[in-house]
Amino acid sequence: MSDAVTDPHAGSAAEIAFEGALRPSTLDEFVGQSKVRGQLKLLLTAATLQGRTPDHILLAGPPGLGKTTLSMIVAEETGKPLRMSSGPAIQHSGDLAAVLSSLTPGEVLFIDEIHRMARSAEEMLYLAMEDFRIDIMVGKGAGATSVPLELSPFTLVGATTRSGLLPNPLRDRFGFTAHLEFYATEELEQVVARAAALLGVDLASDGVHEIASRSRGTPRIANRLLRRVRDFALVHSERADISAVRGALELYDVDERGLDRLDRAVMETLLTRFAGGPVGLGTLSMSVGEEPETVESVVEPFLVRAGLIARTPRGRIATAEAWRHFGMAQPSS
């Protein structure tokens, strides 16, 4: 659900609606992230047994790994309504006060991109998370007074692609932080097979594997690629077999390791313009015409995980594997 600044894979309204249709609605249906699933299950079950609202939950990790989906599952599993908001939509403490004061008992409040919330709202949130109370300022200047307002108990689910940007006092107020990891190919195979069944796409296991292995470890991308394959098969009146899968992936510029256009632009710039680095994030981002935040939170985590770049104190460097993957000779240092 991030905006386009941080996720170039976020897609159109139609794609977002399509995504909604494929969201698992229970923890048991949620594929992979077994550790996080187990931790969440314990937290939610313990809260239910004690008849209280579950602790606040922070979900950290790159876009498209299931943070929004998990927030919906928390609401579903606790049987409470879900209120959705986002950091960029909370630019003043008043924006947050309006949301908090209208929550019903036990409601789950999801704040996506929570690191982008205004500082004044962050401070209001500390008290709200801890004591279910906020202080509202009434009046201006010397005559201003603060009036306490009791809130209904709620569970905050915060999502962030940049947990390092969260101030410590905010991070400390979450009872549980889940770090979502990129998915293994076998897990993405389950995501693709499930989505294909839901969409009525007849996809054999080699096609499932091909899509899964080229999806940047990300369910959102796996589902998107499946949709492109379905389109490709439809337009070419073919079955959604391995040749349709390869045809669609080639058309959409996804290479055999799942690198897309922006990943390749970053890698090729690092290899050719900067001789493999080290180069700073700002310079690299500017050279490919992208926001540093997008490169840092969307592109880089995958390239690091794929073993193509490494972060060093002096900047980003290309690995030997990167030179090999792009078929270039590594300059001798």
Ligand SMILES: Nc1ncnc2c1ncn2[C@@H]1O[C@H](COP(=O)(O)OP(=O)(O)OP(=O)(O)O)[C@@H](O)[C@H]1O
């Ligand atoms: N573990 C999973 N099992 C099955 N499908 C998943 C899983 N995780 C994510 N998906 C699917 O991937 C898509 C993207 O997930 P979601 O919107 O929850 O990601 P996100 O981490 O919130 O992304 P963002 O940070 O951009 O908001 C959804 O269609 C969802 O159904």
